[in-house]
Amino acid sequence: MNEEYSIEDFANNLLDGATRCRSCMQCYSVCPLVESTYGFSTQGPYGILRSIYHGIKRDFDESLTVQDRQVLRNILYSCTTCGACDIKCRTSGSGVSVVELIEGGRKLLVDEMVGPLKNQKTALKSIWNRGNPYGMPAADRLDWLKSFSEKESLSCKIVPDDGEVDLLLYVGCTASYEKSIQDVACSLVTLLEHMKINYGILKEEECCGSPANRIGDNRLFSDVSYKNTKKFIEYGVKHIITISPHCYNTFVNEYTDSMKEIKIQHYTEFLSDMMEDGRLDIAKEIAKKITYHDPCYLGKKNNIYDAPRKLLKGIPAVNLVEMKRNRQDSLCCGGGGGRMWDEVEEVTRLSEIRLREAMDVDAEIIATACPWCHIQLQDAVQDTNNESKIVVKDIAEILVEAL
Amino acid sequence: MNETEFAKVEKVANQLKGIVSEEFVSTTLFERIVSAEDTYPYELREREIPYAVVKPGSREEISEILKYANVEKIPVFVRGSASQLAGSTRPHTHGIMLSIDRLNDIKIFEDYNFFECGPGCIVAKVDEKIGELGYFLPVHPGSRVIARMGGTICNNTSAHIVDTSIGKLGDYVLGVEVVLPNGDLLETGTKSMRRPAGTDLTKFFVGGDGLLGVITKIRMRLIPDFKYSYAVVYFDNVRSLTKGVQKMYYEKQPIPLIMEMMDEKTARIGFEVKGMPPPPGAVILFESIGSTAEEAAIKREKVIQSLETENPLLVHRIEDINEWRAIMSTREVISSFLSQSSGMQWKSAEVIPNLKYLPEAAEECEHFNEGLPICGSLQNYLYAHIGAVSLHPGILVPRDWDGEKQREAYTELFEREAELTLKYGGCGGEWGQFSKRTSFFIRRYGKVGYEFVKSIKKTVDPNNILNPGILEGYR
Numbered sequence: 001m002n003e004e005y006s007i008e009d010f011a012n013n014l015l016d017g018a019t020r021c022r023s024c025m026q027c028y029s030v031c032p033l034v035e036s037t038y039g040f041s042t043q044g045p046y047g048i049l050r051s052i053y054h055g056i057k058r059d060f061d062e063s064l065t066v067q068d069r070q071v072l073r074n075i076l077y078s079c080t081t082c083g084a085c086d087i088k089c090r091t092s093g094s095g096v097s098v099v100e101l102i103e104g105g106r107k108l109l110v111d112e113m114v115g116p117l118k119n120q121k122t123a124l125k126s127i128w129n130r131g132n133p134y135g136m137p138a139a140d141r142l143d144w145l146k147s148f149s150e151k152e153s154l155s156c157k158i159v160p161d162d163g164e165v166d167l168l169l170y171v172g173c174t175a176s177y178e179k180s181i182q183d184v185a186c187s188l189v190t191l192l193e194h195m196k197i198n199y200g201i202l203k204e205e206e207c208c209g210s211p212a213n214r215i216g217d218n219r220l221f222s223d224v225s226y227k228n229t230k231k232f233i234e235y236g237v238k239h240i241i242t243i244s245p246h247c248y249n250t251f252v253n254e255y256t257d258s259m260k261e262i263k264i265q266h267y268t269e270f271l272s273d274m275m276e277d278g279r280l281d282i283a284k285e286i287a288k289k290i291t292y293h294d295p296c297y298l299g300k301k302n303n304i305y306d307a308p309r310k311l312l313k314g315i316p317a318v319n320l321v322e323m324k325r326n327r328q329d330s331l332c333c334g335g336g337g338g339r340m341w342d343e344v345e346e347v348t349r350l351s352e353i354r355l356r357e358a359m360d361v362d363a364e365i366i367a368t369a370c371p372w373c374h375i376q377l378q379d380a381v382q383d384t385n386n387e388s389k390i391v392v393k394d395i396a397e398i399l400v401e402a403l
Numbered sequence: 404m405n406e407t408e409f410a411k412v413e414k415v416a417n418q419l420k421g422i423v424s425e426e427f428v429s430t431t432l433f434e435r436i437v438s439a440e441d442t443y444p445y446e447l448r449e450r451e452i453p454y455a456v457v458k459p460g461s462r463e464e465i466s467e468i469l470k471y472a473n474v475e476k477i478p479v480f481v482r483g484s485a486s487q488l489a490g491s492t493r494p495h496t497h498g499i500m501l502s503i504d505r506l507n508d509i510k511i512f513e514d515y516n517f518f519e520c521g522p523g524c525i526v527a528k529v530d531e532k533i534g535e536l537g538y539f540l541p542v543h544p545g546s547r548v549i550a551r552m553g554g555t556i557c558n559n560t561s562a563h564i565v566d567t568s569i570g571k572l573g574d575y576v577l578g579v580e581v582v583l584p585n586g587d588l589l590e591t592g593t594k595s596m597r598r599p600a601g602t603d604l605t606k607f608f609v610g611g612d613g614l615l616g617v618i619t620k621i622r623m624r625l626i627p628d629f630k631y632s633y634a635v636v637y638f639d640n641v642r643s644l645t646k647g648v649q650k651m652y653y654e655k656q657p658i659p660l661i662m663e664m665m666d667e668k669t670a671r672i673g674f675e676v677k678g679m680p681p682p683p684g685a686v687i688l689f690e691s692i693g694s695t696a697e698e699a700a701i702k703r704e705k706v707i708q709s710l711e712t713e714n715p716l717l718v719h720r721i722e723d724i725n726e727w728r729a730i731m732s733t734r735e736v737i738s739s740f741l742s743q744s745s746g747m748q749w750k751s752a753e754v755i756p757n758l759k760y761l762p763e764a765a766e767e768c769e770h771f772n773e774g775l776p777i778c779g780s781l782q783n784y785l786y787a788h789i790g791a792v793s794l795h796p797g798i799l800v801p802r803d804w805d806g807e808k809q810r811e812a813y814t815e816l817f818e819r820e821a822e823l824t825l826k827y828g829g830c831g832g833e834w835g836q837f838s839k840r841t842s843f844f845i846r847r848y849g850k851v852g853y854e855f856v857k858s859i860k861k862t863v864d865p866n867n868i869l870n871p872g873i874l875e876g877y878r
Binding site for chain 1: 426427429431432433434436437438440441442443444456458484485486502504505525527546548549676735736737738739740741742743746748749802
């Protein structure tokens, strides 16, 4: 929060935004919280918005107890920020930016030291100190590349040491550090090598700042986004592809205009273009029934629904089936909104509901294009002992299998 | 909350936790406030905030809660999705907020030709579920994605569906299970195809405004779905449009299932929001039904034949369901869009005139708020479930008015609604009879009518435990 703009101004703006809701409450009908919790009124968009409203008003007259503030914090941080409510509100004609208001409420809580949740604090601290939310050493960030054996000489350049590149692969924290997702990064490298792209990876890549924005740490986000933007410009980066839809969304929608000169794509968009141009030639058949889970930050937030499907359909013999809820109606996996870093009350895990939806259409593979969706769904498969029936794979991994 | 109230919250919560599992009781400040709010924008008064919110999972648990409430004389307010528009879901005093969300099972018995569902079932989900088997749900509120079956049954509303086409929702209810205010359990009605002749206990609860019991199960006849035929007709003005609707009735035409209208000003907004070219005038949208597509199309032509006697500007027959959905969505976005774009709060009234004076009533509704002391200068819009002869003038109320002024504004609008509906001999056909409409009820049916209902309520609920305030007319 900058100095000219006081907390009170910010709170008043949130109040104004919250009052624009006309209380039709139809946002409850699409909210993943409603179906994964006990469904109390505060466990859905309208209730969260009203809680912000009452929280601010009662804070002004100092009638909130410490316990009330903690409850408010838990209410606000339960949201996955999937954006289903925003779409519902927009199509009904109202167009209240519910998620923006919820994230604004979180910023207020962080400023007043009520938020975030305990483990989210640790994640934010780790971004400050190590450039990633996982508490991992910055020096280990490129270790995943070691999985390529020495005889596989990679053309991958390390930016800026190896000079300029046509394309920068922004790996992101999860694909860099999470063992189960490192394969996705490796798959992307394999595909880029296969297509003979002049590409590279940052030598000192750092978090894009998405978790800071979701959790409400404005200062951290400003710091991270400034550093990253400076780095991209300094290194002459012209084209970035991201593995995570969260990084993509942050670069495209949340960084300043100084990034406007850089072409930013989610990797599925880039590969889809390559497939269309004939540079990504897929020869091998994969005779499997595959369903695609739309990540919220790719689909609902950025309208990227077709590119991932096009890639899957481009693989010979793939039988692509849609789950009952797909595209903008797709159910959130539960991993967004800062929920990757702390336990949020769930009666039925969203990822397990989503898994059931995939199994209802007899899919053998759930394909996705987001590291967090991947982790959430993978956990659901394991926890429900369904490993023999269905597997979770990133689209990049499936494409490599089909090369 | 003072210490006494805090102690009360603790005590009530502990008792409730002895009846339902702990996780289904909430006493957090925010839950207590939000669960008691409805579609009206003004805040609750402190004395209206419930002690606790409880989500029972069975009728037995509801029975226990009501028995406890009777012993302690604590009011119990039943909540579905709070989308009722006459204020019935908002409490007027501290109490227990009882949510029926968890009673949401649905079972379809095709061999009996009925289905049973809990009151917590979402209307749109029931519609979808029975729709998969080729059946039709005779209720279609704008709030269907959140509205619950319990609320629609308590109001006996068919909402946007034209009553004279297929009847009201209650005409299809075969029976209900109810917990009476004293905790007694009651099952009404029948499992047969024929509803009771003579005294039918079901009728005390269907359209009972939630006064006499908590409905815990609903049994409804399965209706085979229809085939549909659609049209949109534009008129130069509302008068000729409404005269066309009169002709449809006078010429004994088959009444459409849905027949909506918007005046030109209102329609222009909906069309613009949905990216369509502006309408040439006031609009009628309707869907005719039949057991075959041919029958539906024939019925559509008959309706058009009557409407054409009033020289419409344009008649457009719609053959593509997507085009129909798009054009219907112009009607559905108006209130939301106007609220957001104007920064004000939409409030519609429900004026139900008789058929003979429909054109005059519609003209009055085009100037609905003129001359009103508080709302007189506000913008007025008009749409209607015109086939049901049900008019919805809509007003934009400034949201920066303080809570008390907003309350007065809404009261004024309800009074104006009452004045017009009384003038034309109608009564509320969609949102229930009491709460913000109690004064209308008394004027419409006299003290005798009101005392009649009060005496029934007092007999069944001597402690006035269940939903107090609805009958008394809380605002």
